[in-house]
Amino acid sequence: MLLLIVPSIFIAAVACGWLLLFPPRRAPSPRQRRLFLLGAGTVLLSATPPLLVRLLRPRQVLPAFDDSVRPADPQIAALLQGEQLVPPPPLPPLAFFAAEVELQRPMLWQADRDWQRLDKDFAQRLLAVFNVMRERHGYEMALLEGYRSPERQERLAAAGSHVSNARAFQSFHQYGLAADCAFVREGRLVISERDSWAMRGYQLYGEAAEAAGMVWGGRWAMMDLGHTELRTREARA
Template sequence: MFLLAVTLYFLLACLISWMLLFPSGREFVAAALAGAGTRLQHTLGRLAHRRREDMGALARSGRASMGGLRAFWSDHYLFCLGGLALLCIPPLLALLLAGKPTLSAYETSTREVNTQVAGLLQGEQLVPPPALPPLVFTTAEVQLERPMLSTASRDWAMLDSAYAQRLLMAFRIMKEKYGYDMALLEGYRSPERQNTLAAMGSGVTNAAAFQSWHQYGLAADCAFLRDGKLVISERDPWAMRGYQLYGEVAESLGLTWGGRWKMMDFGHTELRQPGVMHKQGNK
């Protein structure tokens, strides 16, 4: 690279010296520049002339086309008017006969408003039902379905208030619309109790302490009352139908229903809130 630069510098120095010391050199360079300028002028002139010719041809073609259109209109104006009428009249008739157009997505809704849900959203405060006798939770059938249920917390005051109101609304809808009496089996669950239940195996729960929404008062397990007795097992067709309805009602109130999980927990609902639990478990 250095040798190339030195060579170019040497050639440039020789050229400048030749032009300064020899008049013939200056004349040669001047003649070369003049010739280049003349050739450039000739080239530009030819391009301008060709452009003028092209524009003239285009103008002549346009005038000829307009003349042809005028001649066609003069000879066939009745045919043109008839075709225009055939194109315009059908759409105009359709618009006039259809009346005022309305997009279906913006039509007035005919669906009935759920007054119970509307009341909940407007701030109606529901009251928890009276506590059931402890013996209801200690029968052999109940203990077989839910071990350690007798020591579970059923204190509504320990539940998150927003979740408790939605759960109470679900209880009301299940009673008034479907005829099912609901019972709270367990609400808040301490971390120690959660670990104890987790140690009993995946058939009880997969969640350890603070991996369950129960520890935050945002989950509850519920079942049904029939003739004063708890009905928990989904093997009972009446109870299974109730769980399906309960899941629909809970989800309509914004709750997560355990019946959709891989390890289905039909009586479980929870209200998941961002930032409350960093690591979510299955229950």
């Protein structure tokens, strides 16, 4: 449709310009006709490449989407079929300012922890995993970061590969389809991988997340044990 509209607008603009420059009472000379057509052709040729790039550019889609993902865990499947799951009470802000937390997750205090900004399907799956971790394994969990703006993603990438390898729109966080989570013990966040209790929890968390149809960052070469994402929806940059 756009391919038809834009040329039509261009032709109309050329016709109007012709009438303004050369009213019917004053016929243009051959030289004026050539100059006008040359100018119009130059404008058309200049505008065509950007237009074609815009129209023919392939959609940028994050890889490995699978719309057939179904929870493999019966408990998780049952939870997702029931009433809408509700996020746990948020931790006090000071919990995210602790020195050990900042050491493990720089700039975490700036993170967005609003469950409403996550994809609804992903949020429900993640809450079902939280439920399994609490009822089956005795681990309380907290959301460290959900949605992440492109600007924040760029800041994290600029901080170094030990923080993030992904640039803006290269992460599922920008689409509300990823989250970073950790454990809560005695009211404090436990993120450290040196804690044997936490490491056991991460393994159980990864198993539950995968059973819920999500991707777990613990499988990656650069492991991100608290990270999960849902690849069931097309996300465009």
